[in-house]
Amino acid sequence: MRTLSELTFSNTYSELPSVFGTQIKPQPLTDPFLVSVNPKVCTLLELDLDEASTDYFVDLFTGNDELHGFSPIAMKYTGHQFGQYNPDLGDGRGLLMGEVLTSQGEKWDIHLKGSGTTPYSRQGDGRAVLRSSIREYLGSAAMHGLGIRTTHALAVLSSTTPVYREQVERGTTLIRVAESHLRFGHFEYLFYTNQHAELKLLADYLIRHHFPDLLQQESDSTPNRYAIMFHRIVSLTAEMIADWQSVGFAHGVMNTDNMSVLGLTFDYGPYGFLDDYNPGFICNHSDYSGRYAFNQQPSIALWNLSALGYALSPLIDKSLIDEALNTYQAQLQLHYSKRMRNKLGLTEKRDQDSDLYSEMFRLLANQGVDYTVFFRTLSTIPKEELASSIPHFEGLFSCTTTLSQWLQHYATRLELESINDQERLRQMQQSNPKYILRNYLAQQAIVLAEQGDFSMVDKLLLVLTDPYSEYPEYEDYAALPPQWGKELEVSCSS
Template sequence: MTAHIPFDNSYAKLPDSFHARVLPASVAAPALIKLNHELALQLGLDPEALATQEGIEILAGKRIPDGADPIATAYAGHQFGQFVPQLGDGRAILLGEVVDRNGMRRDIQLKGSGPTPFSRRGDGRAALGPVLREYLISEAMAALGIPTTRALAAVTTGENVIRETMLPGAVFTRVASSHIRVGTFQFFLARRDGEGLRRLADYTIARHYPDAAGAPQPYRALLDAVIARQAALVARWLNVGFIHGVMNTDNMSIAGETIDYGPCAFMDTYDKETVFSSIDHAGRYAYARQPGIAHWNLARLAECLMPLIAEDKDKALEQANEALAAFPLIFKKAHEDGLRRKFGLFEEREGDAELMQALLDRMAVNKADFTLTFRRLCDAAASTEADGAVVRDLFIDPTAFDDWAVHWRERLALESQDAQARRDAMRRVNPAFIPRNHRVEAVIEAAVKTRDFVPFETLLAVLSKPYEDQPDFAHYADPPPPSQGMYQTFCGT
């Protein structure tokens, strides 16, 4: 049985300035941890063949499959506000592209596959923990319905990597609509490579935004489209309590997918200033600051596209500012529409924003769990008697919820929606299960210390159905114990 991958590569055909050709490093004894059978089939791959020794060696980078054209892509980026003119794939190699069963072009990339010309003295390897984290959280995001890169496979390498200690090595196979980033455009602007910038923009339009090609101003249309996708994406992050953790411009996908799950995490108790990343000392990428950072990042993209939008600098600046001015409006509508669904409101009425914010403010003061509050609000929408049992106990001062609920019920009464139908609709947008940080850490600890992957498999299965109750796994919805203290995440490198 041959592990055939029907590659149809396009990015590798761009000029050498876009990438560096490099082969993955061979590893000693690759072993399969997990293969995403459903995604493999969607990509037109044979999961049984990928699970053979030949397939596992491909997923580990030990064997190069026919048709692959391995490259490390070049990009720059602002990291915590500081511009770095050359970053690039330092521990990832793009094997190639496939066209999936829906006609969509998808990248297949190996992360942790060894050094590249962009490694900056790094070893290009990945430890097991970050690989499991990215697998779990990217697949959880997909199940939540949020645009994201996907996990095709995770394998161990049979070798150790050196971080603060010796850790088991692993390779993660990531699938993405592409790996073009805001930082990719910055790479060419920093080099004053106008032709490269135009080639990149044209390629991006053809691959991701074909409607822009027919617009009167194609590059302005490209900017408008990316802004709209990013505004909608970040709104969806906030509505499930997700914190990316490192929203550098090189971690913002032009395709509008969530990408690069390093020091990311989901919020437990609601606090708009929540930060988990150990390196985000100033809270630049805190939960509530993510929309502003996305807007800032998109301004950097606009700077790159200005030479293409208009030859006259003043006209180009005017067009860029006009496009960027739409972001707050698009984000606000997407965020409020999403919140309205979470609150069980089907019609837009004056005062809704204030009503919703009032509960969030009370949740913050009373340290109420974000996910549990909204999940239990679904039941409260169907029964007045459920209030005391399912929601108010999450608040330090239960009367804070009681007082707010009076106004909420008055607002619900203005709509004719059946109570049970409202509850069902709310349950479709308010998950019962998210990748609770303490659960993710327990999974990683079991895998790293004892090579026990059963907790990983169990948590992955639970997260694949986030909107279902799953009574046998109800405890996976519980918040962390108070003994956990302040939770921190760390960059996988």
């Protein structure tokens, strides 16, 4: 493990031409202090955890000190927001501080969110607040714990700097760590401004740093490397969306400027995990049309990929773009089916499985059954006890007749499996989390944090890091949410 001054940097993005962003320093926060640090992200960076308790760490990531090796840059991009192209986007409250190289040759972006105004702030103050920073900090930890590709958050730091939203809040910074911060919107920016040479340069940059195997694949008899690159992005996006749907995660703002070219869950705003199973769940209070509802995410991802394909059209023949897009649905279904089989303890694909899934989802939707608790409960019941397992689901169903029928169909399906029952239950318990980041839990942690008590943030971080394990002392975090907890409204405001 290394100290901050011992980190190795390779700031490749800041070496690109000036059209890709603006070099600028973060603006200091007053009386800064540490809220929480994620030990697992320290490990990713090979950073000594004790560094986070130093004044230097706090000052460095609140704009009050500088680190040799950082080369801060506000990235320029554009994108489609709620289906409309917006040319006036970019890092309006964040900076790519630098790129850390590990001893294994891995490269990690260090991005400071809430760092102050940039040329892309659009009359904003460039600041983040405690509540939105805690939500991203815990949200990214939760997704990583669920085994879903995501950006990470190293730490949250706050201050006495006043930030004016609906009320006066604390100016806060979040240290985001990611393999890359390249978004669909980076390519859209260069396409719509007719900077096609720079578009090619960015595609080459992406391939060189993240898909280096493609450098050896191009020949006269194969599609060009940019077409293969786009295929790769389609595949990564399909897998990400399948993962989201399987755990009941709704992103809330799937604009193209919030879509990662590496299939990372990116830009945590008004996201939410399903409580009661509701396919039309809208987690963003500002999404009046339901464009980004839970059940719309697969089609919206394809829409976004089409927008990216159009932006890449100077590099890729339209037929090859369409060919890649046409693989999306099959890949999405492939990954989703695998996830759902794991959740139900099935190892073999059978023709009748789609009927079993459909019947189950109708049952959950019709009775508003808690998505996470249902699957976790199911993963504790041996096959021979399924017929008499109704008491296990007490409090989840208002009518158990249809549940009993489905359990019979499920037990019959399990008879076709060669896997032993102990192994089935183990597989299910490693695929169905006991703990998810429910909105009301995040809100309780935020209220305490705003009062200076960060203990619940750290407790949630612990259980979300490994949500499949048992934590008897935090059993309340796995309980059904109170009714008021299901009705919280979350918007993009931060």
